[in-house]
Amino acid sequence: MLIKRPSDIKPSEITDESVWKSRRDLLRGGAAAALGITVPSIMSPAMAQQIKLPPFKKNAAMATDEELTSRDAVTGYNNFYEFGLDKRDPAKFADMLKTRPWTLEVTGECENAKTWDIDELTTAFDLEERIYRLRCVEAWSMVVPWIGFELGALIKAAKPTSKAKYVRMETLVDPKMFPGQTPSLFGSSLNWPYVEGLRIDEAMNPLTIMAVGLYGDVIPNQNGAPIRLVVPWKYGFKSIKSIVKIEFTEDEPRSTWNVSAPREYGFYANVNPEVDHPRWSQAKERRVGTIGKRKTLPFNGYGEQVADLYANMDLTKFY
Ligand SMILES: Nc1nc2c(c(=O)[nH]1)N[C@H]1C(S)=C(S)[C@@H](COP(=O)(O)O)O[C@H]1N2
Ligand SMILES: [Mo]
Secondary structure, three states, X not given: OOOOOOOOOOHHHOOOHHHHHHHHHHHHHHHHHHOOOOOOXXXXXXXXXXXXXXXXXXXXOOOOOOOOXXXXXXXXXXXXXXXXXXXXXXXXXXXXXXXXXXXXXXXXXXXXXXXXXXXXXHHHOOOEEEEEEXXXXXXXXXXXXXXXXXXXXXXXXXXXXXXXXXXXXXXXXXXXXXXXXXXXXXXXOOOOOOXXXXXXXXXXXXXXXXXEXXXXXXXXXXXXXXXXXXXXXXXXXXXXXXXXEEEEEOOOOOOHHHHHOOOXXXXXXXXXXXXXXXXXXXXXXXXXXXXXXXXXXXXXXXXXXXXXXXXXXXXXOOO
């Protein structure tokens, strides 16, 4: 069983799993009722957060023979400004985020608007492991084994209307769980909620997934639990974490980084070695955990699957 055990439980509070399970079963079995005791739950809030990942298949076609980035690097070095600006902050403060209960609202220009419970959602669609390259706009990259389902499947279930041209997504706002959302602590970093968006055909592309797992296990909080987007041909900032809302819109949504620095971060954000960031080159990248630099590939190496989406567009203008 996969148990999430946040580090804020004191060792003395951790009861051996078999012991608390049998105690729980005994209580549920009616012993408590017979004694006239009301026992809502003997589990502590932390234990109540135990989360299991439903079964998943490995998708061999959606893999790479490149060496995986270590789990420690994937979970210990990344961007999640809700936890702070340093790349070590997400791992440091991740336990503050509680991922149950959690709902994802699907709304806007669609026939089947619905607020999904996270555990209903992960069992409603086929989960797969896919190994994707991740290219951050800051010119580092990783190779990550995600577990998730195709965003296209969720979109089909929502039945978008003919007006739905884009999907807009939002991260949770809750400064109690996200210390980086408290302006006094970190200065004004970004506008909350973190917002991202895709054109609907990009969202429907089979490469685009909603990830709920990582490295064979439930997705760690610092990587965007309980559910985040992964769009492997775009810079990492498009892959919004800890999503609570998906909205179908007629107009192109303004995304957080685009609002904060429009000249530096466009709506499309396709990985492109030929379009430099105004302050640095995008021609090469540093693969985390390896020495030296490697060439960045157009569309992060996924051109065969996605270049057609941009056939008649000037990608220096639509960066
Ligand atoms: N809500 C939210 N999502 C976010 C970010 C963030 O700060 N907040 N950072 C983005 C950036 S810049 C990157 S590179 C990836 C990094 O996280 P990962 O390694 O878990 O993919 O998350 C993206 N998603
Ligand atoms: Mo990034």
